[in-house]
Amino acid sequence: MALFSLSDDIGKGLGPPLVGILIINFGRRMAFSIAACMWFFSGLLLLALSRTIVADEQDVALQVCVCCSVHCSVHCSVCC
Numbered sequence: 001m002a003l004f005s006l007s008d009d010i011g012k013g014l015g016p017p018l019v020g021i022l023i024i025n026f027g028r029r030m031a032f033s034i035a036a037c038m039w040f041f042s043g044l045l046l047l048a049l050s051r052t053i054v055a056d057e058q059d060v061a062l063q064v065c066v067c068c069s070v071h072c073s074v075h076c077s078v079c080c
Contacts, residue, residue, distance in 0.1 A: 004046065007045070011042075018035070019031055019035050022034055
């Protein structure tokens with residue numbers, strides 16, 4: 001979720017100036033067409049990220065379990 005939020009914020013910040021530069025160089029219609037095509041690349045990035053979610057969750061659960069066993073005398077629900 002953090003990467004999505006980061007890329008969303010970057011898009012909101014850099015999107016308008018980038019489209020402005022594209023309008024100057026290519027004209028309004030082409031600039032917005034290029035900008036719309038960027039959604040395709042964003043979708044591919046999110047699709048690629050979706051393939052790592054389960055493994056990432058398992059890695060975090062393992063790290064929490066190790067941290068609990070080292071620092072706490074109480075077992076957490078993830079470890080048991």
